[in-house]
Every structure is written in structure tokens, then in C-alpha cells.
Amino acid sequence: MIVLRVLLYAVISLVTVFLVILLGERGAWYFAWVLGTVMIVLISAAGGALLDAQEEAGSSDD
Amino acid sequence: MELYAILKVIWWLLLGVLLIGLAVMVGMDMGIGAALRYFGRTDGERRAVLNMIGPHWDGNQVWFILGGGAVFAAWPTIYATAFSGLYVVMLLLLWSMIIRPLGFEYRSKLPSPVWRNVWDWGLFVSGLLPMVIFGAAIGNMLRGVPFHFNWDLESWYTGSFISLFNPFAILCGLMSLALALYQGSAMVMNRGDGAIRERARKLGLWAGPAGLILFTAGGFWVARLPGYVLTAGDDPAGPAMPLHKTVEVVQGAWLHNFSAHPVLWLVPALVYVSIMAGVWSLQRGWSHLGWWLGALGWIGTIGTVGAAMFPFMMPSSSNPSQSLTVWDASSSQTTLLWMLGWTVVFVPIVVIYTSWAFWVMRGKVTPAQVEGDDHAY
Amino acid sequence: MHNMQTVVDLSRWQFAATALYHFLFVPLTLGLTFLLAAMETVYVTTGRKIYKEMAIFWGKLFAINFALGVATGLTMEFEFGTNWAQYSRFVGDVFGAPLAIEGLMAFFLESTFVGLMLFGWDRMSRGKHLLVTYMVALGSNLSALWILIANGFMQSPHGATFDPITMRMELSSFTDLIFNHDAQAKFVHTSIAGYVTAAVFVAGISGWYMLRNRHMELAKRSFRMAVLFGVFASVGVISLGDALGFIDGHAQPAKLVAMESLWHTRTPPVGFNVIAFPSQKQQRNLYALKIPDLLTPLVTHSMNTVIPGADEVEQNAMVRMRDGIPAVLALKTLSAEPSNQAALAQFDAHKKDMGYALLLERFAPDLAAATPTDYERAARSVIPDVAVIFWSFRIMVLAGFAMLFFLGLGAFCSLNNKVHERRWLLKLAPWFIPVPYIACEAGWLVAEMGRQPWTVYGVFPTWMSASTQSVAYMVFSLAGFVLIYSIFIAVEMYLMVKFIRKGPDDGATAMLAH
Numbered sequence: 038m039i040v041l042r043v044l045l046y047a048v049i050s051l052v053t054v055f056l057v058i059l060l061g062e063r064g065a066w067y068f069a070w071v072l073g074t075v076m077i078v079l080i081s082a083a084g085g086a087l088l089d090a091q092e093e094a095g096s097s098d099d
Numbered sequence: 100m101e102l103y104a105i106l107k108v109i110w111w112l113l114l115g116v117l118l119i120g121l122a123v124m125v126g127m128d129m130g131i132g133a134a135l136r137y138f139g140r141t142d143g144e145r146r147a148v149l150n151m152i153g154p155h156w157d158g159n160q161v162w163f164i165l166g167g168g169a170v171f172a173a174w175p176t177i178y179a180t181a182f183s184g185l186y187v188v189m190l191l192l193l194w195s196m197i198i199r200p201l202g203f204e205y206r207s208k209l210p211s212p213v214w215r216n217v218w219d220w221g222l223f224v225s226g227l228l229p230m231v232i233f234g235a236a237i238g239n240m241l242r243g244v245p246f247h248f249n250w251d252l253e254s255w256y257t258g259s260f261i262s263l264f265n266p267f268a269i270l271c272g273l274m275s276l277a278l279a280l281y282q283g284s285a286m287v288m289n290r291g292d293g294a295i296r297e298r299a300r301k302l303g304l305w306a307g308p309a310g311l312i313l314f315t316a317g318g319f320w321v322a323r324l325p326g327y328v329l330t331a332g333d334d335p336a337g338p339a340m341p342l343h344k345t346v347e348v349v350q351g352a353w354l355h356n357f358s359a360h361p362v363l364w365l366v367p368a369l370v371y372v373s374i375m376a377g378v379w380s381l382q383r384g385w386s387h388l389g390w391w392l393g394a395l396g397w398i399g400t401i402g403t404v405g406a407a408m409f410p411f412m413m414p415s416s417s418n419p420s421q422s423l424t425v426w427d428a429s430s431s432q433t434t435l436l437w438m439l440g441w442t443v444v445f446v447p448i449v450v451i452y453t454s455w456a457f458w459v460m461r462g463k464v465t466p467a468q469v470e471g472d473d474h475a476y
Numbered sequence: 477m478h479n480m481q482t483v484v485d486l487s488r489w490q491f492a493a494t495a496l497y498h499f500l501f502v503p504l505t506l507g508l509t510f511l512l513a514a515m516e517t518v519y520v521t522t523g524r525k526i527y528k529e530m531a532i533f534w535g536k537l538f539a540i541n542f543a544l545g546v547a548t549g550l551t552m553e554f555e556f557g558t559n560w561a562q563y564s565r566f567v568g569d570v571f572g573a574p575l576a577i578e579g580l581m582a583f584f585l586e587s588t589f590v591g592l593m594l595f596g597w598d599r600m601s602r603g604k605h606l607l608v609t610y611m612v613a614l615g616s617n618l619s620a621l622w623i624l625i626a627n628g629f630m631q632s633p634h635g636a637t638f639d640p641i642t643m644r645m646e647l648s649s650f651t652d653l654i655f656n657h658d659a660q661a662k663f664v665h666t667s668i669a670g671y672v673t674a675a676v677f678v679a680g681i682s683g684w685y686m687l688r689n690r691h692m693e694l695a696k697r698s699f700r701m702a703v704l705f706g707v708f709a710s711v712g713v714i715s716l717g718d719a720l721g722f723i724d725g726h727a728q729p730a731k732l733v734a735m736e737s738l739w740h741t742r743t744p745p746v747g748f749n750v751i752a753f754p755s756q757k758q759q760r761n762l763y764a765l766k767i768p769d770l771l772t773p774l775v776t777h778s779m780n781t782v783i784p785g786a787d788e789v790e791q792n793a794m795v796r797m798r799d800g801i802p803a804v805l806a807l808k809t810l811s812a813e814p815s816n817q818a819a820l821a822q823f824d825a826h827k828k829d830m831g832y833a834l835l836l837e838r839f840a841p842d843l844a845a846a847t848p849t850d851y852e853r854a855a856r857s858v859i860p861d862v863a864v865i866f867w868s869f870r871i872m873v874l875a876g877f878a879m880l881f882f883l884g885l886g887a888f889c890s891l892n893n894k895v896h897e898r899r900w901l902l903k904l905a906p907w908f909i910p911v912p913y914i915a916c917e918a919g920w921l922v923a924e925m926g927r928q929p930w931t932v933y934g935v936f937p938t939w940m941s942a943s944t945q946s947v948a949y950m951v952f953s954l955a956g957f958v959l960i961y962s963i964f965i966a967v968e969m970y971l972m973v974k975f976i977r978k979g980p981d982d983g984a985t986a987m988l989a990h
Contacts, residue, residue, distance in 0.1 A: 063651070066660035066719075067621075070667060073712055074510065074617075077671065081514040081705035084891075086522055088700045091893045154591030157546060161587050165579035167553050172576035175568020175644070182557025182564075183943035190953050193554045194960055197547035201964065204543035208971055250811040252643050253562055255944050338641045342811065430569045431639070431646040441577050449584045456588050459599050473532075474595050 104335035104426070106435040110173040111412075111425045113442065115405050117166040122233070122275070122397045123282060124159035127390075128152050130283025130306075132199065132226025133276070136219055138287055138298050143466035145219065146207055146476065150469050151290040153476045154460045156203055158453060163196075172438050176252070176341065176428040177413050184246050184256030185239075188232055188263050195228040207476050227276065234275025237404055238268035241321060241353065243416030248342060257417055267324070270317055277310035278400065281377070282393045288386030290464050300381055303389065307378040314370055314400065321407065326352025327414045333426045335410075341427040346419040353407040363406045369399035484942045486950035487559040490957060492924070494551050496917055497961055501545035503916050504677055506620055506670025508538045509613035511678060511705055512593075513606070515698075520606045526693055531609070532597070533694065533980035534678060537972065539594055544968050546587075548961075558953075563931050563941035569646045570636040570653065571626050578622035586615030620670070621663050628659025631923070632727035633932050638830065640810050640823045645935065657723050662923070665716040668709045669919065672879055673912035675706025679886055681976055683905025686896045691979050699895055699905075703886035710880040717876065724926075725775045725783075728933055730858055731926035733786045734865035736771060737761055741785040745772035754862040759786055786862075790855040793832055797854060800833030801843045802826045831935040838939045860928040868921040875915035882908050 060068035100108075131138070131152055139145030152159075171178045182189055198221040206218035242265070245258040284303030288296050325348045332344030349355075357363045377392030408414075410425040429435060469475045512531050519527035553575070556564045564571075589611040596605060629636070635652030636645040647653065682699035685691045725732040732738070737752040739760050748770035753762040773779055784792075803826035809819035833843060836854040840846035882904070889895040896902070927933055931941040 063655040064660060066657075066664050066716075070664045073664075073668070073708075074671075077668075077705055077708045077712075078510055078514045078517070080708060081511065081701045082517045082521075084704040085515065085518045085527065085697050085701045088697055088890075088893065089522065089524065095893065150595075154595040155588075157591055158584065158588035160546075161579055161583045164550070164553060164583055165576065167557075168572065168576035168579040171553075171556065171564065171568055172572030175572050176565055178557050178568060178572070179561040179565035179943075182554065183559070183561030183945065186558055186943070186945055186949050187952070189554055189558050190956060193551060194956060197550055197960070200543040200547040201967070204539055205967060205971060208540075208975075250808060252565060253944065254565070338639070338814075340642050340814070343814070430572070431642070433650070434569050434573055434647045437647070437650045438573055438576060441580060445580045445584075449580070449588075453584070453588055456592055459592060459596055474597060 101336035103432045103435075106432060106439065107335065107425050107429045109439060110429060110435055111405070111409070113439075114166075114169060114173065115401055117162065117169050118401050119394075119397050120162040121166045122278070122401065123394045124162045126230060126233075126275070126279035126397070127282040127286050128156045128159050128199075129226035129230050130276075130279035130281070131287060132202070132222040132283075133230070134280055134283060134302055135222050135226075137302065138291070138295055140294075141466070142212070142215060143470060144295055145215075146469045147464050147466045148287060148291065148295060149203065149206070149222075149476045150472075151287060151464045153203065155457065157200070158456065160199075169438075173430050173435060174412065174423075174428050175430060176339065177423050180246055180254045180256075180423065181236075181244075181413060183254065184244060184258075185236065185263060186256075187260040188236070192229050192232045195225045195232075197225075198222070199225040203476055226279075230276045230279040231269075231272035233272070235264065235268035235272035237275070237401075238271030238317075239263055239265075240413055241271075241404065241408065242267055242324060243327065243348075243414040243419070243422070245417035246415050247418040247421050250342075252342070267317075267320055270313060270320065274310055274313035274317060274400075277306045277313060278393065278397060280306035281310060281374075282390065282397075285377070285381060285386050285390035285393055288381065288384075289390060290462070292463050292465055300384070300386075303381040303386075304378055307374050307381070307393075310396070311371065311374050314367075318367065318403075321353050322351055324353060325350055326355065326407075327411050327419060327422055328352050328355065329410065329424065333410075333424060335426045337426065339427050339429050339431070341421055341423055344420060344424075344427065346414075346422050348419050356406055356409060366399055366402040366406050370396050370403065373399060480942065480944070481939070482947050483945050483950055484939055486947065486954060487942045487945075488938070490950070490954050491555055491559060493954075494548065494555060494957060494961070495924075496920060497965075498545070498548040498552055499916060499920055500913060500965075501541050501548065502620070503666075503670040503673035503912065504541050505538070505545050505616050506667055507672065507674025507705075507709070508534065508541075508677070509609070509616050510671060511674050511702065512538065513609045513613045514701060514705065516606050516609050518701075520602045526697060529980060530694055530698055534698070535594060536975060537681075539590075540968060540971050540975065542590065544964060547964070551957075559943055559945070560931070560941050561943035563936065565644060566936050566941070567629070567636075567645045567932055569644055570629055573647065573650075574622040574626040574629075574653070578619050578626075582615050582619035582622060584615075586612055586619060589615065617667050617670075620667050624663040624666055625654050625656065625659045627923075628656040628662055629653060630930075630932050631662070631724070631927060632656060632658040633935050638827060638935070640807055640820065640827075641814050643807065643811065645932070658720075658727055661716055661720040661723050665713060665720050665919075668712045668716065669912070669916055671709035672706050672713055672883075673916065675702045675709060675883060676879060676908050676912045678702035679706065679883070680906045680909040683902040684976075685979065687899065687902040692896065694980055696890075696896060699886065700890045703883050703890055706883040707880070707887045710876065710883055714876050714880065717873070721775055722777060728927065729784045730786075730789050730860060731865070731922075732775065732783065733789055734860045734862045734926055735869045735922060736775070736783075737764070737862050737866045738771075738783060739786045741782065741788040744776075744780050744782055745769040746783060747771060748774060749866075752866060754866060756859070756862055759856075786859050790858055793835075793858040794851050794855045796829040796832035797836040797846075797851060800826055800829030800831065801836070801846070803830040804833045804837070804843055831930070831932075831937065834940060835929060835937045838937065857929050860926050865922055865926045868918040868925075872915045872918040872922060875911050875918070879908065879911055879915070882911075 131148060135145055135148055138148045202218045202222040202225060206215055246254055246256045248254055281303050284299040284306060287299035291299060328347045328349050330345045330347050373392045373395035377389045380389040380392060412423050412425060412428055414422040512535055515527050516531045589608045592608045593612050634656045635649045637648045639646045678698050679702040682695040685695035737749050737754045747766035747768045750765045750767060752764040755762050772783060803823050806819040806823035809816050836846055837843055839853045840850035889898045889901055929938050931938050
């Protein structure tokens, strides 16, 4: 199983490197979309998690 | 053979693969849609039947979309000529097909029986009509379609829309419907229980032989039909330009390929063997085996048409020399090569995750189970 | 073909109507899938059930919308062939490839996994289900990618050359096709316009719930995630819009003329028309409210680049029409004798302007006998409908900034965790739901009407692109679409509103228990 997992991560990192090289050269906007989308999803998710923290802080103050 | 000619043949075969994928996967869903009110007598039963293919119909439908896209990319002249020539038929096909996504998605969203009945009949139409048109379109290709080109390859269709529903085309349409009903029945047997499964078995036992009878009748009819023979021009590796060849119309010419290469008789034989074996396995209740045998039956059916017509793809009945063939209707070598690359990479991936999706959703679907599931259709 | 103008016009109406209709459902799909994925990510990482409820509830609304997107998308694939057969044959070698790859790479991914996303909650582990949701999001956006690569070719044809033997455009470089700057900017612009649409949609409905004190936990969290998602996305949409304007300004000067209602070439820097009432006939603005010197830096990113006005664009077109005529005449010879060397040489010398001669052919069927009036009329036709494009553009930009402002305010209030107390904002939120739709449709009009009179800019004119249908067939199909699509939208809106009103708790479970 571990071998499979290592293999999987190796493939993912290879694809990533390949994408960066390929898109960085000629597809700058495509690359920006990949980065931007990841960023927007993460910020949105973090914003949700932050709300939980705020609510808990608020209720413990009461 | 030169690379370009090889690529053309490969894409001709791939078109066959896509048509088979479409016929098997979409045909199965449409067969289920057309017979929904027969498989399920109560609303609960109908919902159970719908949910057997609920998670998959959308993915299956992509075979149809991809078929269209591949014809556009690899056989642009055929895409343009056929879609515009068969205008009204194409619209009927489209309009009946677009009811289906809504039928699945909206039917069970409201409890009203009237609402659900309306969508049931919508699913009936959007299962029955497209399969008949699909078969009829292939029948019309065998008969030839009246079209010609201007000097700049602007295509003109000169027939009427009614003439596309000629007796031979309707026979092919019914044959395609019969195989779809068979395939749908096998799927419902796979995933259904009790009364639903029994009804599906009955329909399958009826639809399989009906398909075989229609196939046989069609075969005898084709033998008497005028076929097309390439007499000059049309270099297999030449540019895709359909105006520089001569074609003759000869009675029974669609059998020439079979008499030249008798081994081709194995292709129609496959239809008989697999459908008969399929009916036998449905009889014994081995519906999974029956499903795969039905798929083999489709391979044989579409393969038979391809073997008869090669190298013709869309013969012109009004101007035979402007018929579209494998050699003069394809894309350029560059496009065929690139598209082959994409296909080789992505088709295996698609097959893997589609199989995974079926595996995840495997098992019987019963009315009781659907009743208790918030996510069901 | 010359008496077929009615068929061309009806085909254009039909295509525009069905495409605009399809585009009512696409943006929400593009954005909501990623927003669902974000919600589910929080569920998987924190294990809080509320986020799963969010993903399921918004997923139900997603499914209602998605079904119509799938249905109307089928129409689009048919219509190229049924109504634009000459176009399809002319560019199928280039244009068909991205459409086929769209099916292979994107539709299969999206459609196979959407079934698992909606039905597979209890059938697999959390992590696997999250992966499935991401695959749906990726698949739907990849389909946007490939269709916009195809569209990018129509806007700014790269990667193909015209072959005089097969008489069509043939692919010369696949990488030029996919890395086309127009396609790149347009894909990112469209995809994240979808993100904004989804953000405003979710924020609007969440605001409506909060105002009624319903489903507070779910609504607060959905609102927070949506506005954060949207505020960054709308910044992206606006900056990409600017980039797209810059790219299109170079690739399609006539579109820029129409977007800015710029009839005359002037020494830079030129002023920006905030408001204008253009007259296509008189080739001038009946009235214009200008900000001096602003346009040049806006569209050229410099102070001294000349922006060609309608007069210059028309002049250039006339020169190119004249130059293209020998190429079209040579084609006729080549159709009968493909190996005629003189004709080949003549074609090669004039091929770069062939499209303009084809444009002239609409007004002068016998090209060799074209009169100055024919040239004049053909040149005039090079400028698309200025009034429609000018105003659509302004509506889109205004809507874009309004949404940025709204989402920014929402993000500010939500981050302070005060949003449920800001009743004015909650009241405003549902009213914003139509705004992204208006912006998307207006953007489509600018892009596609601005490309007229071409289907492939500068290469193949619209008047030659349609199928050889009868007017009766066109009326039949148009009537059929109007009927079916009207029923569809009524049903969709009814279900959507019903399920929104029912809300997450009672709605989803009680309805289906019947």
C-alpha cells in the first residue's frame, strides 16, 4: 500500500511540475486560474471555519 | 498504407466504437425510460426503476455528446451535411432528448400524481423517439440521402422530411428500439427485485427475438437495396475533397464487401449468437451475462452496417459521385493525429472511473429503499 | 445564397436565443460546484455536520439548475450542424477538436461524478466524496475551458490555415489553438464570472433566510463563505475583463469601436464616452458625455497609442476586400482543377485577405464587377451594432462593480459576525441575485455580437455560415424552441423558488418522503 501511495504522490507531483512548466511558459492566464481558484476555495473554507471559532468565542464570553 | 489513410480508418473504427458506446449505454437508459410505466406499476416501483440508472444516466448520455463531438472533429463534412440535411428529424431528436434530464431530475421533486405522470410520459417519449430516430438515421445512410454540393462545398439537401421516414428506415428504427428495450430490461433485472425483475425478464424475452427478426428482415431488404460502388478517384491518402470521384449505384452492392471477404459474415453471425444466448441467459435469470451479450449484439449490428458500407459513410442518392466516404470526409491528418492522442489517453481513464461509479452504486434498488433515501430521484 | 438573408437572420436569432438561455444555467454550475467543494472541505477537515447539511442543501438547488444546463447544452451541440452547416464544414477541422475533447475530458468527468456527488453520500468515505465533488467542479470548469478555446478561435483565429484544396480551415498548430490569448483570458473571465454568480446566489438566499430568522446557523455560514468566495472572484473578473478588452482591442478593432462608440480616429489621448447615443446610419454619436483623455490609457495601457475609429477600420477593410478578390477567384478554378499551379500561386499571393473578399461577395455576388457602392456597403457592415454593444458593455461593467461593492460590504459585515444584525444588507441581498445574470448575458452580447459580421473574425463571414434551409423550417424550429424553453424555464423557476422557500430542513427531507 505504501508503495502505491508513494507512487500516487509521485505522479501528482510530476503532473504539477509538468503543469507549471507548460502553463508558466505559454498559458499564464490558465496558470493564474489554477492558483486563483485554489486560493478562493481555501479562503472561503477558512472563512467558514473562522466563523465557528468566532461563534465559540462569543458564546464562551456570555 | 500511408499514415493519413491509416488514421482515417482508425477514426472510422473509433466512430463505430462511439456509436456502440452510445447504443449500449444511452440505449439502455432509453429502453428503461420507454418501458418505465411497464416495469413499474406503482409510483414507488417507478421510482425504484428510475433510481437504478439515476446516478448514471447523465454520464451515459455523454456517449451521445461525445459521438456528436467526434463526428464534428473527425468527420466535419458529415457532421455539417447530415445535421443540416436531416434538420427536422434532428430537431425532433433533440427536443425529445432534452426532456430526459428534466424528467429524471424534476419528476419526484413534487408529490402530485399528475405531475409525476406527465414526466413519466415525457420519459417515455424521450426514450422511444430518439432510439427510433437513431436507427432510422442509420437506415437512411444505407439507402443514401438526396444531397449535393456546390463548387465551394456548400451542401444542399433536396429531399423532403417525410421521405426520411421510409419503411426501411422505420424498420431499422424499430430494430434499434428492440435492442434498447432488451438492454434496459437486462439492466432492470440486474438491479431490480421481485415483480419489477419479473416484468423486465418478460420484456427482455420479447424484445431480444423481436430485434433478431427485424435484423433478419433488414438484412434481406439490404440485399435488394441499391448499394454504392466507388469506381474511380478517391485516393485513401488524398485530401478530404468529395468532388473528384465517380460512384456507381448497383443493386445489392452492399453485399460486395461480404462476398469479397467472407470472413465478414462473422459480424452479422455475432448478432444471432449473442442475442440468442442473451435471451437464453435472461430466461435463466443470468441478467448480468445477458446485459453483456446484448452489448455484443450491438457491436455486431453496428459492425454489420459498417462492414456493408465501407468505405461509404453518407452516400448521396441524388448525386452518387458526391457521396461522402472514409477517404474524403475526414479532418486533416494533424487533427486526426491530435485527436487520437487525446482519445488514447482519456478513454481508458473514462472507462476506469465510470466502472468505479457503477461499482460504488452497485446493488439492488427497491421501492422501500428509495422511499427512505433523501437523495433519490 | 444571396436570397437567404432571412434564413441567416433567423438562424442568428435562434442561436442567440438558445445560447443566451443555456448561459442562464451555466455560470451558476461553474461557481456553485467549487463553492460546494469549499463547504464540504470544511466538513471533512473539521467534522462539523452543519457543513454537510450546507453541501446537501445547496447541492439540491444545484441539481435543479444543472438539469436544465445539461438539457440546453445538448441544443448547442446540435445547432452548429443543423443551422450553421457551412461554418461547421469550414472550421470543423479546427473547431470540432476542442468540442470533442470537451466531451472526452470534461463532460464525462462532470456527468459521471455528479451522480456520485448527489446519490453517493452514504456509499463512500468522506474523503472520497469530497474528491468526487472536486471532480464535478473541475469537470464543469474544464468544459468551459474547451468551449472557450473553440470560441477563442472564432474571436481571434490562431493555429489554423486555409487549405485551397479542401476549401476549409485546417489545424496547423494545436498548441497555438489552446494557448490563444483570447481563449485564455476569456476562459478565466467566464469561469470566475460563474464564481461570482454562485456567490451572489448563495449570499442572496442566505440573506433572505437570516432576515426571517430561519436556518440561522446554515445561513450565516453560507453567507460568510459565499461573500468571501465572491469578493475575490469579482476582483478577478474585473481585472480579467480589462485584460480581455486589451487583447480584443488588438485582435478585433471593430469590436473596440462598438464598445466605445468611437467613430473617428483622433490623435491620442482620446476621451472616454461615459454615455453615448450612437447612430449607425450617420456614423456618429448623436450625443456623448465624455471624460477627456481617459480611453487611451484604459484600452491601450499607454498615453500615445492610436486607437483606430470606425472610419479607419472601414478604410482598411476596403483595401483588404480589393486585395482578397483574386484569392476567391482562384478558389473557383481550384475546385475544378486542384493542380492548377497558376491558380495556386494567385491564391497564395492574396490568401490573407480572402475573408474580406467573401464579405464583399454578399453585396457584390459577381466579385469582378464590384462597384464603389458595393465596397462602401460592405465596409459599413464591418462595424457591428454599436448601440447594442456600447450599452451591453456598460451594463456589464456597472453590474460587475456593483457586485464587487455588495460582496465587499457583505464580507466586511460577515467577518465582524454582525451580518445578521444588518437588516438593510439582508434585505438588499436577494435583490442582487439577478445582477450577475444580467452581467453574464450582457457580456455574451458584447463578445458575440461584437464579433459580427464574422463567424471567424476576418476569415469567414456570418452570411456564408448558415445552412441552406428553407424559411419554413427556421420558423418551425424557432417556434418549437420558444414553446419548449418557455415551459422549461417556468418549471425550473417554480421548483427553484419552492425549494428555496421550503429551506434546508423541512424542504429536502419532507418533500421526498412522499
